[in-house]
Amino acid sequence: MKEYEEEERKKRMGPGGLDPVEVYESLPVEMQKCFDDKDIQMLQEAISKMDPTEAKVQMKRCIESGLWVPNSKTDDGDEKEEDPTYEEVKQELEETKKE
Numbered sequence: 001m002k003e004y005e006e007e008e009r010k011k012r013m014g015p016g017g018l019d020p021v022e023v024y025e026s027l028p029v030e031m032q033k034c035f036d037d038k039d040i041q042m043l044q045e046a047i048s049k050m051d052p053t054e055a056k057v058q059m060k061r062c063i064e065s066g067l068w069v070p071n072s073k074t075d076d077g078d079e080k081e082e083d084p085t086y087e088e089v090k091q092e093l094e095e096t097k098k099e
Contacts, residue, residue: 016064023065027058035067 014020024032028050034043047055062068 014064014066016066018061018065020065020067023061023067027062031058 009019009021012020014023024035027035028046030046030049031043034040034046047059050058059068063070
């Protein structure tokens with residue numbers, strides 16, 4: 001049984017070698033809800049409230065596990081607009097606050 005579990009874990013490893021289940025379970029609850037709801041705006045807001053260093057670490061882990069794919073393709077094979085990076089999200093939020 002343990003061998004089966006380990007085999008399943010290896011199958012789901014993300015591009016950076018991290019298990020998306022383990023990464024998801026270790027995320028702050030607010031970030032988990034963003035992934036549950038598939039709400040990018042909510043994720044951007046959650047990141048903006050976090051310590052910048054912690055936010056970068058968490059997003060890096062999400063990318064390495066495959067939970068977040070920055071340059072994913074659309075169904076028809078065309079590359080879609082790149083998702084914003086942490087720095088872009090932060091800058092956009094700061095500009096919004098100035099207005």
